[in-house]
Amino acid sequence: xxxxxxxxxxxxxxxxxxxxxxxxxxxxxxxxxxxxxxxxxxxxxxxxxxxxxxxxxxxxxxxxxxxxxxxxxxxxxxxxxxxxxxxxxxxxxxxxxxxxxxxxxxxxxxxxxxxxxxxxxxxxxxxxxxxxxxxxxxxxxxxxxxxxxxxxxxxxxxxxxxxxxxxxxxxxxxxxxxxxx
Amino acid sequence: xxxxxxxxxxxxxxxxxxxxxxxxxxxxxxxxxxxxxxxxxxxxxxxxxxxxxxxxxxxxxxxxxxxxxxxxxxxxxxxxxxxxxxxxxxxxxxxxxxxxxxxxxxxxxxxxxxxxxxxxxxxxxxxxxxxxxxxxxxxxxxxxxxxxxxxxxxxxxxxxxxxxxxxxxxxxxxxxxxxxxxxxxxxxxxxx
Amino acid sequence: xxxxxxxxxxxxxxxxxxxxxxxxxxxxxxxxxxxxxxxxxxxxxxxxxxxxxxxxxxxxxxxxxxxxxxxxxxxxxxxxxxxxxxxxxxxxxxxxxxxxxxxxxxxxxxxxxxxxxxxxxxxxxxxxxxxxxxxxxxxxxxxxxxxxxxxxxxxxxxxxxxxxxxxxxxxxxxxxxxxxxxxxxxxxxxxxxxxxxxxxxxxxxxxxxxxxxxxxxxxxxxxxxxxxxxxxxxxxxxxxxxxxxxxxxxxxxxxxxxxxxxxxxxxxxxxxxxxxxxxxxxxxxxxxxxxxxxxxxxxxxxxxxxxxxxxxxxxxxxxxxxxxxxxxxxxxxxxxxxxxxxxxxxxxxxxxxxxxxxxxxxxxx
Ligand code: SF4
Ligand code: SF4
Numbered sequence: 001x002x003x004x005x006x007x008x009x010x011x012x013x014x015x016x017x018x019x020x021x022x023x024x025x026x027x028x029x030x031x032x033x034x035x036x037x038x039x040x041x042x043x044x045x046x047x048x049x050x051x052x053x054x055x056x057x058x059x060x061x062x063x064x065x066x067x068x069x070x071x072x073x074x075x076x077x078x079x080x081x082x083x084x085x086x087x088x089x090x091x092x093x094x095x096x097x098x099x100x101x102x103x104x105x106x107x108x109x110x111x112x113x114x115x116x117x118x119x120x121x122x123x124x125x126x127x128x129x130x131x132x133x134x135x136x137x138x139x140x141x142x143x144x145x146x147x148x149x150x151x152x153x154x155x156x157x158x159x160x161x162x163x164x165x166x167x168x169x170x171x172x173x174x175x176x177x178x179x180x181x
Numbered sequence: 182x183x184x185x186x187x188x189x190x191x192x193x194x195x196x197x198x199x200x201x202x203x204x205x206x207x208x209x210x211x212x213x214x215x216x217x218x219x220x221x222x223x224x225x226x227x228x229x230x231x232x233x234x235x236x237x238x239x240x241x242x243x244x245x246x247x248x249x250x251x252x253x254x255x256x257x258x259x260x261x262x263x264x265x266x267x268x269x270x271x272x273x274x275x276x277x278x279x280x281x282x283x284x285x286x287x288x289x290x291x292x293x294x295x296x297x298x299x300x301x302x303x304x305x306x307x308x309x310x311x312x313x314x315x316x317x318x319x320x321x322x323x324x325x326x327x328x329x330x331x332x333x334x335x336x337x338x339x340x341x342x343x344x345x346x347x348x349x350x351x352x353x354x355x356x357x358x359x360x361x362x363x364x365x366x367x368x369x370x371x372x373x
Numbered sequence: 374x375x376x377x378x379x380x381x382x383x384x385x386x387x388x389x390x391x392x393x394x395x396x397x398x399x400x401x402x403x404x405x406x407x408x409x410x411x412x413x414x415x416x417x418x419x420x421x422x423x424x425x426x427x428x429x430x431x432x433x434x435x436x437x438x439x440x441x442x443x444x445x446x447x448x449x450x451x452x453x454x455x456x457x458x459x460x461x462x463x464x465x466x467x468x469x470x471x472x473x474x475x476x477x478x479x480x481x482x483x484x485x486x487x488x489x490x491x492x493x494x495x496x497x498x499x500x501x502x503x504x505x506x507x508x509x510x511x512x513x514x515x516x517x518x519x520x521x522x523x524x525x526x527x528x529x530x531x532x533x534x535x536x537x538x539x540x541x542x543x544x545x546x547x548x549x550x551x552x553x554x555x556x557x558x559x560x561x562x563x564x565x566x567x568x569x570x571x572x573x574x575x576x577x578x579x580x581x582x583x584x585x586x587x588x589x590x591x592x593x594x595x596x597x598x599x600x601x602x603x604x605x606x607x608x609x610x611x612x613x614x615x616x617x618x619x620x621x622x623x624x625x626x627x628x629x630x631x632x633x634x635x636x637x638x639x640x641x642x643x644x645x646x647x648x649x650x651x652x653x654x655x656x657x658x659x660x661x662x663x664x665x666x667x668x669x670x671x672x673x674x675x676x677x678x679x680x681x682x683x684x685x686x687x688x689x690x691x692x693x694x695x696x697x698x699x700x701x702x703x704x705x706x707x708x709x710x711x712x713x714x715x716x717x718x719x720x721x722x723x724x725x726x727x728x729x730x731x732x733x734x735x736x737x738x
Contacts, residue, residue: 038518042451045511060555065500073540076533079514126610137496166680204581207695214412214694314558 017057037082040088045075062139236351239302239317242295243347244339247285252340254293254314255286263309268299286312293339297323298332317348379486382478387492394467399429400628401685405626408689436619444612448519455516455614456620462509463627468492469501470634471560473644473674477663485663491560494592498559499547502635503540506590510536512624514593517609528608529647531700532599535589538707543586545715546579549722550639559635564642568650571642578718580640582711587632589707591625594692601697633684634677641680644673673733 010018027046034040048071055064146154199205230297245253256273274291282290298318300323306309306315328330351357403418403425410417418425418667441453473490495501510533517529550572554562566572573580589596607613610621637643652672657665698706 038451043509045508061495061497062500065504066499068504069500069507072511072569073537076507076510076514076537079518080530080533115723207691210694211690214690217414218408218411220414222411222416223414 013057017054020050020053020057024054031147038079040084041075041079044078045072048072048075060142062136183209214232217367227231228302233359234319235253236319236349237354237357238319239304240321241297241318241323242300242306242339243316243318243341244293244336245314245316245347246341246343247257249282250343251281251283251285252289252314253285253312254290254310255288255312256293257311259309260315263305264300265303265305266301266312268296268301269306270296275372290336293336295334295339296332316347316349321349361364379478379488379502382476382488386476386488386490389454390467390470390472390490391464394464394627394630397630397682397685399433401626401629402432402622403429404685405689405692406734408686409693412690412693419523431521433619436616439615441615441617442612444521446521447612448521451515451519452612453617455512455519455609456617456624457512459509459512459624460620460627462505462512463631464504465626466631466646467627467634469495469498470577470631471563471635471643472639472677474670475666477666479663486556489560490670494560497557499551499557499562499639502559503544503547505671506628506718507536507540509624509628512621513609516613516621520609520612524605524607525609525611528599528611531605532592532609535592535596535598535703535707538704539586539589539711541710542582542707542715543590545712545719546576546582546586547639548716549576549579549718552719552722552726559638559643562637563645566642567645569607569642569645569647571640571645572677573640576640576718576722578714578721580636582715582718583640584636585706585711587636588688588691591624591628591632591688593629593688595695595698596703597692598698598700598703599661615667629688630681630685633681633688636684637680638675644670644677646673646676649673 024047027043027050031047034043048067052064052067055061055067057125098159247253256271258271258273261267261269261271270292271290271294272292273288276287276289302317304317307317323334324331351359407417407425418428424726428708443449469489469491471489471494475487476491478486478488513532514529517525517532519729520526522729550562551557553572553575554565556562556565562572588594592599598608599605600610602608605611611616613621649669653665656669659665660668
């Protein structure tokens with residue numbers, strides 16, 4: 001199949017899909033490649049935005065909106081951390097010793113391997129245009145799945161969040177002798 | 182020592198619940214502002230409506246003439262010396278034969294200029310003048326300049342117009358105060 | 374052809390909504406100055422045009438002709454991106470607000486198009502607004518950081534933490550409404566308030582929480598700490614000039630209008646008004662089915678704008694009444710007062726729906 005016929009057969013939806021995927025990968029790469037951590041953070045937002053675009057293409061508007069709300073807030077916090085804790089002015093040399101580089105390579109490589117392995121095993125669910133329910137990504141069906149079929153994992157996950165929250169509060173608590181700001 | 186009787190005792194007491202939820206206080210505040218929203222406005226629309234500024238206001242200068250219409254100034258230069266802003270400059274000349282009806286003294290100011298950008302309207306020139314020749318009018322301002330050559334006022338602008346002489350109603354603080362007390366009733370506030 | 378006309382009507386509606394939002398934001402700047410003046414016993418701008426009505430135009434012209442300055446140490450692209458993001462997100466929110474019922478158009482006998490007066494009717498309208506609003510703070514954050522100025526940065530950090538904090542209680546306040554209506558679509562929520570059934574009567578606490586958070590999210594006094602002049606010069610827009618500054622200021626007014634529109638549609642029945650059915654019936658009987666419906670929609674839209682503009686006025690009213698909070702007071706209010714209150718509100722609402730509603734229903738029977 002040559003490129004021009006491919007372009008001719010492009011429906012708006014698939015065209016948009018390719019465009020979005022291109023953007024997603026580009027911004028994802030930029031997260032890793034940009035020198036300035038602030039730029040990385042901003043590219044991360046762009047990546048999540050593109051992912052939300054994918055959700056919309058999949059007719060999962062609820063997920064798209066929640067994705068943005070949750071991650072926009074979360075990345076905002078990250079942004080603040082970057083500003084407050086990283087010294088942006090001087091090049092941070094010691095964090096780039098050979099040891100850390102090798103460690104990063106190993107972890108990254110392992111993760112990559114796992115992804116490839118999982119990807120190879122996955123069977124892509126084909127869909128049947130006639131029996132397909134367009135409401136599958138909507139709030140109602142999502143809620144039913146979460147609160148019926150996956151109730152236990154869902155509640156466990158929320159307990160996990162609660163634990164994390166309490167942990168954060170414990171860490172941030174002012175001890176008796178601490179300075180009072 | 183008590184300066185005013187408006188002082189208020191500050192207390193450090195715990196706020197009550199009604200105070201702590203702020204809402205009643207906010208509602209009171211909103212009430213006050215909305216009351217002002219509908220109140221009469223105090224603005225005076227300046228260039229169209231001018232306010233009477235009192236009998237000793239220091240506005241633009243005027244070079245006085247005497248009863249016969251002769252210029253009083255003798256170009257002694259005391260005003261220029263007194264002027265803290267160095268706004269006054271003049272060129273003196275001797276009075277010729279036949280000019281007695283123009284100039285009161287034997288020496289007069291052929292050129293008398295005030296730089297209105299420098300002038301700070303302090304009125305010291307008025308104080309310094311031994312001949313009662315220069316005054317600051319209480320009823321006229323120096324108009325807004327739009328061109329450079331409007332800044333320096335020569336004798337053509339400063340000399341008094343005999344058909345429309347400048348008269349001041351009050352000369353001292355006390356007189357002014359008296360004027361003020363009467364003036365409020367006599368002169369409408371929003372009109373010059 | 375038939376579809377085309379319907380599409381054109383839709384396009385006109387979208388353009389109108391867009392234009393009216395901008396226009397209202399523009400005249401909010403004028404309104405703000407007038408309201409401020411009136412509350413301080415002055416008369417406000419009155420030189421440009423009759424009653425100073427051309428003042429916003431004069432301001433815009435002034436903004437355009439100012440020098441557009443980019444600090445040499447600033448991160449140039451982000452510096453430009455900041456105000457653009459602010460403006461973009463501010464404008465995006467007005468898309469899902471139902472400004473009115475619907476316009477009916479008969480393309481052929483018996484074939485009637487029913488076009489809602491709303492740019493897009495997504496079924497997750499509220500979440501959409503939330504998402505866009507939470508993106509909105511990036512405009513401030515990016516601009517503040519890119520200015521390379523400590524005051525800008527402090528303002529930006531304040532804006533970010535303030536928005537994160539107040540978004541939570543705002544969301545919780547809305548959840549109580551969602552529990553009552555069972556829908557995320559703003560249009561559904563508005564329709565359910567038909568007939569004087571306004572949510573404010575059921576959710577007074579939620580309303581107070583929501584409006585407080587809305588003030589904080591719009592960075593309006595008493596929560597305008599990101600730009601408080603006394604401490605931070607101008608906050609995040611200290612380094613901005615010309616139309617970039619204009620964008621920031623303008624975005625604030627658009628946000629104000631949009632949140633007023635949200636308040637009136639979530640709590641005050643949107644385009645519903647008392648006696649709506651009667652008016653509608655009169656109109657339908659006198660003007661015919663379609664024209665009557667359209668005129669009714671127009672009245673509803675006007676009512677909606679009246680409500681929204683009242684809340685815009687309320688924003689200004691509060692601004693010229695209350696002094697600014699201190700930053701720790703702001704955080705205490707957000708985390709220690711509003712969030713617990715919002716949770717109590719949710720529990721109360723849930724309890725009322727579970728127990729009180731059946732009781733009342735059985736009592737009425
Ligand atoms: S009013 Fe004062 S400043 Fe003006 S000319 Fe007279 S002395 Fe100079
Ligand atoms: S105005 Fe008076 S002080 Fe000045 S030069 Fe003339 S006479 Fe002397």
